[in-house]
Amino acid sequence: MPAVNYRPDGDVVVLQIDNPPVNALSLAVREGLTDGLRRAAADTAVKAIVVAGARGSFAAGADINEIASGLVLKSPITREIQAQMEATPKPIVAAIEGAALGGGLELALACHWRIAANGAKVGLPEVKLGLIPGAGGTQRFTRLTGPEAALEAITSGAHLPAPRALELGVVDALADDVVGEAVRFARRVVQEKRPLRIASDVAERITGVNPEVFAAFRKKIEPKARGQLAPWRIIDSIEAACMRPKEEAFRLEREYFNECRDSPQREALVHVFFAEREARKIPDVPADVEPLAVRRVAVVGAGTMGGGIAMCFANAGIPVSLLDVTREALDRGLGAIRKNYAASVARGSLTQQRMDEALSLIRGVTEYEALVDADIIIEAVFEDLQVKKEVFANFERVAAAHAILATNTSSLDIDAIAATTSRPEKVVGTHFFSPANVMRLLENVRGTRTSPQTIATVMALGKTLGKVPVLAGNCDGFIGNRMLQFYGAEAEFLLEEGATPEQIDGVIESFGFAMGPLAVRDLAGNDVGYLIRKSRKLPPDERRSPLLQRLVEQGRLGQKTGKGFYRYEGRTRIADPEVLELIEGVSRELGIERREIDDREILERLLHPLVNEGARIVDEGIALRASDIDVVYVNGYGFPAYKGGPMYWAERAGLTHVVETMRRLAPSHGARWRPAPLLERLAASGQGWKGAQ
Ligand code: NAD
DSSP: OOSEEEEEETTEEEEEEOOTTTTOOOHHHHHHHHHHHHHHHHOTTOOEEEEEESTTOOBOOSOHHHHHHTOOOOSSOHHHHHHHHHHOSSOEEEEEOSEEETHHHHHHHTSSEEEEETTOEEEOGGGGGTOOOOSSHHHHHHHHHOHHHHHHHHHHTOOEEHHHHHHHTSSSEEESSHHHHHHHHHHHHHHHTOOOOOGGGOOGGGTTOOTHHHHHHHHHHHHHHTTOSHHHHHHHHHHHHHHSOHHHHHHHHHHHHHHHHTSHHHHHHHHHHHHHHHHTOBTTBOTTSOOOOOOOEEEEOOSHHHHHHHHHHHHTTOOEEEEOSSHHHHHHHHHHHHHHHHHHHHHTSSOHHHHHHHHHTEEEEOOGGGGTTOSEEEEOOOSOHHHHHHHHHHHHHHSOTTOEEEEOOSSSOHHHHHTTSSOGGGEEEEEEOSSTTTOOEEEEEEOTTOOHHHHHHHHHHHHHTTOEEEEEESSTTTTHHHHHHHHHHHHHHHHHHTOOHHHHHHHHHHHTOSSOHHHHHHHHOHHHHHHHHHHSOOOTTSOOOSHHHHHHHTTOOBGGGTBSSSEEETTEEEOOHHHHHHHHHHHHHHTOOOOOOOHHHHHHHHHHHHHHHHHHHHHTTSBSSHHHHHHHHHHHSOOOGGGTOHHHHHHHHOHHHHHHHHHHHHHHHOGGGSOOHHHHHHHHHTOOGGGGO
16 A cells, blocks of 8 residues: 555646554655655646545654654655655645644645645644654744744644634635645646745745744743753744744754754653553553443532532533532532633633533532433542542442442542442542643552453543543552652651752752642642641651641641741742741751751652652552653653653663662661662662563
8 A cells, every 4th residue: 555645636636645543754655745746746737736644634743653763764854845845836735634733734834735624733743742843844834824823833832723723824725625625726726827835935924023022932931941942942943934044044943953853851752752652551451341431420529629520521522410518519619610711711711602611511419319320420529538438328329330430539548439339340540630620640540349441431531531541559649649758758858957948849840840849738738738647657667757737837838828838929939937947946856957958969859769669659560660650740740741750760860879869768767768679679680660561
């Protein structure tokens, strides 16, 4: 089968890319395009060319495996095909169905015109893999749309729906029968002898651009793009498109592309990309296990999490019943949902129509009988085993026989909850993160008796909801929170020994986390953290800090009381000498002599225990593989994706360093802080995490 079909249609030839599953621009496709273009150009009977894709999609981009290998691609590369297109004297029209993404869109941008299906989407998502579009994408896109739209679209990597692409000038027309319309359009152009429109020569929207545009945009994305390479190089490249001569700007784009391609950030982001794919594979749940169809959902508990979870389903177009014990609690929950949607409408990120559609899918109820038709019921009531058991007893009474019974618990024993029902094979944890309608991670937790179909269903649910699902085993804290205990505790020990909250959060934020551990505590509430801490039975020999308790006793609960590890003016945190006094008092009380602690020590003492516990989690089979932990931390805990996740990061830096840190900490911190046996083994043998498999 050729990777590009050559299909004459009268005096027009359709070059149809045919490379399942997504028409990636592999070498065979590139060769097929080059040959097809050459043949069509040479045939005098051919007056125009349409480039299209088979199976309802144009082309989803470069071959990811080629990018992953980081190699320089074999000729013809996309840039050579584009040059060939722009040198062809016959009109070339792209017919975009499905998706034209990355290299796929870059190819379409080198055609003279673009017709898109109404439901198609286009975009340059290279930034998500740490790259910039390297085949003229930043140049041609900018010339068609002007810099503002290009900056937004290419630094975010967003997929633009076809109507938006038309508005911006990326495509020239929308149609239902795209290929047919592209052929007719091409004929019209020939008849009218219309001059060919070469995007790389279009200049109206890049002429007289105010350089301030770029300075302002740099300032705007600083908080999000700090520490990363690709977004900045994208801005540089778009600026070059507007400010430099064409040839120089194209050359700069290539240089920036090469710089990004060769950077460790690109490697880390590609690792995360593959890790997310891999996480969906569960060895004892073969791909042929059919997930249950989820057509109706119920969520029980209309609090912070229940409301957010209900929104996730409504956003995916699935009707959801939301139950709370009293009318007041329910109304409060529904009110919060409405407010949340309204804020998105006010911000312009949601239309009023979409808000109304979503709200019409959420039905508030107070009677369990209303849940009889749900295919899955998700419990999100208080984190109290007794309360949850009572709620599950109600499920037992009303739920349809096929229904899955899920709990959003952050740490309770899934088996203990399952034991209250007669169908433990239907019971599973679906651990959403706050805010549930925003955070991408879905940590699914299997109990001892959870069935393969139940697991397959909640994993598939991740995809339906646009989330990244990871499967965890049942233990205190599952993957994410179990590791976090050590990170959180160590932050307090560092305070006792001489560090300040600003220093600790500063180190972690410079590393790339959105927020440091103490700022996070203040956000979640120190009372909440203290309660969780108290409920954990730590071994008697383990080091513990009284700091959190002291803060709570003094009413320093965090942002909600205006003071915690910091003082707050609105949401702005300010270092507070009172806290430092409190911390110094604790140091004195414990007989610890405060000392200067350097940033490197802070980073290692916070992150190495995280990795160490991660190794135990892999060894116990709680996580199926080390890379699942990276997926959890990148999508649920703010670990910078461009550093690949904690396990990847530690492997790159050398696992022996983690072992050394843990050997240093264990004598003062207790047995749980000893190096994990798996880690010691892998470090000694020089193997990475692959050795754990
Ligand atoms: P919340 O206090 O905001 O909401 C709990 C809701 O459950 C309240 O509306 C309450 O009226 C309702 N409720 C209590 N008992 C009930 C019952 N018997 N029947 C029906 N409704 C009942 O709590 P939350 O923060 O949304 O947490 C809910 C669950 O999600 C907990 O298990 C928690 O551990 C977990 N969780 C919370 C977060 C978070 O960041 N808040 C993150 C992940 C998981």
